Amino acid sequence: MTSKIVPIIMAGGRGTRLWPLSRAAAPKQFIRFLGNRTLFQDTLSRVSDPTVYEPAIVVTNEEFRFLVAEQARELDSDLTSIVLEPIARNTAAAIAAAAVVAAKIFGEEAIVQVHASDHEIGVDEAYHSANLTARAAAEDGKVVTFGITPTEPATGYGYIEVGEILPSGAHAVKRFVEKPAAAVAVEMLAAGGYCWNSGMFMFAVPVLLAELEAYASEVLEAATSAVTAAVRDLDFLRLDRQAFEKSPNISIDYAIMEKTSKVAVVPSAFRWSDLGSWDSVWKSGSQDEKENVASANTTLLGTRSSLVMSHGPHLVVSGLENVIVIASEDAVYVGRMEDSQAVGQVVKHLESAPATSSLTEIHPTCYRPWGGYTSVLVGDRFQVKRIFVSPGKKLSLQKHHHRSEHWIVVKGTAEVTVGETVEILRENESIYIPLGEVHRLANPGKIMLELIEIQTGSYLGEDDIVRIADEFGRS
Structure with a gap:
């Protein structure tokens, strides 16, 4: 059995409140907001110390699997x-399945820590101290949750009322409180003794499985059977x-945390936000002297207390206050700061209209196991399209019924198969792929291959691909 902590990272959620950057096919955990790394990559970095952690178990879904693999590869993680x-079955089944996997690989007594992949956390002495306390409590047979010290009477989080201190340094839990009304949140903050429920957990695998057996046996049975019959x-x-x-x-939380007598909470003072x-x-960002948070590719004039970010065109915001202006490659959102919780309703409105529903689903940039493309x-x-292919990767051997393609290499080296012919193309060289011709693109080099693809034809949908051979099992 390992003596290290086994991290479980939950990376399957779909975010809508951070539209237009976050979308169903590329939610917030995989988006680069203000830094060079995504929230998922930040989470991987937090559990990267090999003296403390085993390599992580990531739970996600079919749609995000290559995003997870590629972003981990970028960090050499x-x-x-x-x-x-x-199929989505909420956190109880996902955590139960991951715990069973952890037990099979690392031993039935393994200590597991559950992390959300889309939270921003400050790693400091308070963070490390909370982890040490949580581990001591988990080794003492507790199912531990991390409670964040509140900084404001927030209504978007659940709360935990903290009880007496335990020998491990963790505390008993008096009760869990649902997301409160504003007046109730103010009262709890004034009274003291309450924490935000972070959604982070630590436990010994046999303790969790025993509590699932006692309070949510159907969850445990389904998860165990799903792992037993899983396919690599x-x-x-x-x-x-x-x-x-x-x-x-x-x-x-509903399955066991609010029912078990073994629950404990570690009040934690590290910086935390579920974004x-x-x-x-905006609150988590680095604010300038006018309380603005802005990304690159933006200019702010006479603007205060605002969030301005662009992943597309250059944004100029002049003479405004308390606004949010977010530009993706194909959509722009402008709203008042106090209305930021209403973005989910905006997304529902866009989803309901055929002309705009795609804006909530996919980005112009889509990722594939070999790289990806931008429309x-x-x-x-x-x-x-801009096509990018990772070193050593290749697309499927394929053909199209309704379109021909022109490829122009702008960076790197391309190995192109057209019919029976294989050619090497370098920067500024091009090739034509006739309609119906069997072809394949590969990157034999050591750097990212980038090319411009011009498609022409009567139908240009992604489903006009007949895969003849594919190393990713899609043919």
Whole structure:
């Protein structure tokens, strides 16, 4: 059995309140907001000390599997396993399945720590101290949650009323409090003795499984059966769908945390935010002398107390106060800071209209196991894309029924198969792929391959791909 902590990272959630950067197919944990790393990568970094942690077990879904793998690769971060949920069943089933996987790999007595992949956390002495206390409590048979010291009467978080101190240094839990009304939150903050419920946990695997057996046996049975019947696919562990879908759709809080007598809380003073809305991003960001938080590619004139970010065009904001202006590659959101919680309603409105529903689903940039592409320009019977292929990767051997393609290499080296011919293309060289011709693109080099693809034809949808051979099992 390992003496280290086994991290479980939950990376399957879909965010809508940080639209237009966060979307269904690329939620907030995989987006670069103000820094060079995503929230998921920050989470991997927090559990990267090999003297403390084993390589992480990441729980995600089919749609995000290559995002997880690629972003871990960018950090040279080893993973124990990428566990794929076949269907969403909330956190109880996901954590139970990951705990069973951890027990199989690291021993039945393993200590596990559950992390959300989309939270911003300050790693300091308070963070390390909280982890040490939580481990001591977990070794003492407790199911531990981390309670964050409140900084304001927030209504978007659940609260925990803290009880007496335990021998481990953790505390008993008097009660869990649902997300409160504003007046109640003010009262709790004034009274003291309350923490925000962070959604971070630590426990010994047998303790968690015993509590699941006692309070949520259907969850445990479904998760265990799904792991037993799981199938290994490349770097992924696919849980059995028929077994997993039998689990109740319930959170770990409702399933056991609010029922078990073994729950404990570690009051924690480290910086924490779930970044659940744009105003929380503003609060967490580095504010200038006018209380603005701005990304690169922006200019602010006579503007105060605002959040301005662009992943697309250069944004100029002049003479405004308390506003949020967010530009993605294909959409711009402008709203008042106090209305940031309403972005979810904006997304629902966009989803309801056929003309705008796609804006809530996908980004112009899509990631694939070999790299990805960005849609640059779409017109009548033509489309322009930027294709990027990671070193050593290759696309499927394929053909199209309705389009031809022109490829122009702008960076790196391309190995191009067209019919029976294989050519090496370098920067500023190009090739034509006729309609219906079998072809393949590969990157034999050591740097990222980038090329411009011009598609022409009667139909340009992504489903016009006939895969003949594919190293990722998609043919």
